[in-house]
Amino acid sequence: MPKIIQRPRGTQDILPIDQKYWRAIQASVEKVLTHFNFGRIETPMFESEDTFLRPIGQYSDIVEKEMYEVKRLSDSKDPDEGNQRLVLRPEMTTAVARSFIENGLLSWPQPVKLWYFGPAFRYDRPQKGRYRQFFQYGFEIFGDASATADALVILAVWQILSELKLDHLAILEINTIGDKNCRPKIRKTLGDYFKNYTKELCADCQRRLSTNPLRILDCKTVGCQPIIDQAPTVLDLVCELCKNHFRLVLEHLDDLDIGYDLNPRLVRGLDYYTRTTFEIRAKDDERRQSSLGGGGRYDELVVMMGGQSTPGIGFAGGVERLIELMIDRGLKVADRTEPKICVVQFGQLARRKSLVLVAKLANLGYSTVAAFDKDSLNAQLKYANRMGVAYSLIIGQKEALENEVIVRNMSDGSQETVSVKKLDEVLKRKVKQ
Ligand code: AMP
Numbered sequence: 001m002p003k004i005i006q007r008p009r010g011t012q013d014i015l016p017i018d019q020k021y022w023r024a025i026q027a028s029v030e031k032v033l034t035h036f037n038f039g040r041i042e043t044p045m046f047e048s049e050d051t052f053l054r055p056i057g058q059y060s061d062i063v064e065k066e067m068y069e070v071k072r073l074s075d076s077k078d079p080d081e082g083n084q085r086l087v088l089r090p091e092m093t094t095a096v097a098r099s100f101i102e103n104g105l106l107s108w109p110q111p112v113k114l115w116y117f118g119p120a121f122r123y124d125r126p127q128k129g130r131y132r133q134f135f136q137y138g139f140e141i142f143g144d145a146s147a148t149a150d151a152l153v154i155l156a157v158w159q160i161l162s163e164l165k166l167d168h169l170a171i172l173e174i175n176t177i178g179d180k181n182c183r184p185k186i187r188k189t190l191g192d193y194f195k196n197y198t199k200e201l202c203a204d205c206q207r208r209l210s211t212n213p214l215r216i217l218d219c220k221t222v223g224c225q226p227i228i229d230q231a232p233t234v235l236d237l238v239c240e241l242c243k244n245h246f247r248l249v250l251e252h253l254d255d256l257d258i259g260y261d262l263n264p265r266l267v268r269g270l271d272y273y274t275r276t277t278f279e280i281r282a283k284d285d286e287r288r289q290s291s292l293g294g295g296g297r298y299d300e301l302v303v304m305m306g307g308q309s310t311p312g313i314g315f316a317g318g319v320e321r322l323i324e325l326m327i328d329r330g331l332k333v334a335d336r337t338e339p340k341i342c343v344v345q346f347g348q349l350a351r352r353k354s355l356v357l358v359a360k361l362a363n364l365g366y367s368t369v370a371a372f373d374k375d376s377l378n379a380q381l382k383y384a385n386r387m388g389v390a391y392s393l394i395i396g397q398k399e400a401l402e403n404e405v406i407v408r409n410m411s412d413g414s415q416e417t418v419s420v421k422k423l424d425e426v427l428k429r430k431v432k433q
Helices: 016-035 050-056 061-066 093-102 147-163 183-195 203-211 213-218 222-229 240-255 319-328 348-364 377-386 397-402 420-430
Strands: 046-048 086-088 112-121 133-142 170-176 274-282 293-297 312-318 341-345 391-395 404-409 415-419
Touching (some): 016 112, 016 133, 016 319, 046 050, 050 061, 050 093, 093 133, 093 312, 133 147, 147 293, 147 312, 170 240, 183 213, 203 213, 213 222, 240 274, 341 348, 348 391, 348 397, 348 420, 377 391, 391 420, 404 420
Parallel strands (some): 341 391
Antiparallel strands (some): 046 086, 133 312, 274 293, 293 312, 404 415
16 A cells, blocks of 8 residues: 655644634735725745845844755756755745835835735754744835834734734733944844853854854743843843834824733844834733744845845744644634535436536535435535535425425524525525625
């Protein structure tokens, strides 16, 4: 017997039974972002590695450990790509920025607002909430440097969570990490502080001392925590302009009644961020194991990628993490595709009529099931019960000849015979769509 093939570790099959969550999330994302006039963008699932390397940062976990290379099976080089390596996208912001530059979106009226929903790929140790292929929804605003844009992005996240009835379960953490003017001073001050503890820091943080001391603030290693706790606060080190920007963002959040926790250690792992950084986490995730989403301002990103200076701010959230939260909290999500009606037939003529009936029901907008290869009435009614339909429409030889169906209520077994012509009317009365 051939060996059973399994999906790769850290990936998931999304079966029909789970689609309702995906649909609910995508519908909420689309609804809210359309209200705020974001347009959908889709970029390729693989890109040249340059799209990600420099903006995300050579020493980030993503670039150092988590990217997948895409290659043809044949060893020979791809003449279209030269020496350029192709990788599966580990995130979308940089890919969207690449597209913004490549498609000349700077010539559009600014700000340009874009949203996306699709898979991203990162090599990681698979566990609950952490996959090698996972879906992100996210959105970006290019060409708006105002603090109001930062607050609008957070407002949109909040509205999406509220559409999904998850807003009361979530917490917003926010920080500022300075811009290109004050960042060198921040790095130096933190670097000088952490150098006093070189020996006590974990190996990763020792490396971060020379690559980016700001990242040490983000370290989860137990031994580093007391040292980080005593470190200078970034908010005290940022320049007046950055401080002022941050104050304005917080004022907007107050106006919008969106609560927040200031988290001075929130630096986020990617190099392209400037000024505002924020993360959303579930209230009971105190150990900050699995954030629901995160974002921030990236005023240098477009320049870093070879475009003309364009400020930007965005957010990306994890779809699986939202779904897991919905399931953990027992949130009910309606399944629009649950079948309402089962078509049951016996006899050759009835079978022919049954397919015409299925077509008619589909046109009327009813989700229908049928087990055409079962002959016995009992077997088909059993199937109808297992499928959880409210009504079965039964056609036997007599009904087929007289253009009628028997409408059977599956919960109490009551039946009435109805002419096919009147069926629409009868179903409208009986079946909730
Ligand atoms: P990041 O770009 O790392 O801030 O990711 C944004 C969001 O994507 C996170 O807050 C998570 O919700 C989600 N996410 C990131 N990595 C994974 C992963 N390996 N598996 C599932 N979700 C993820």
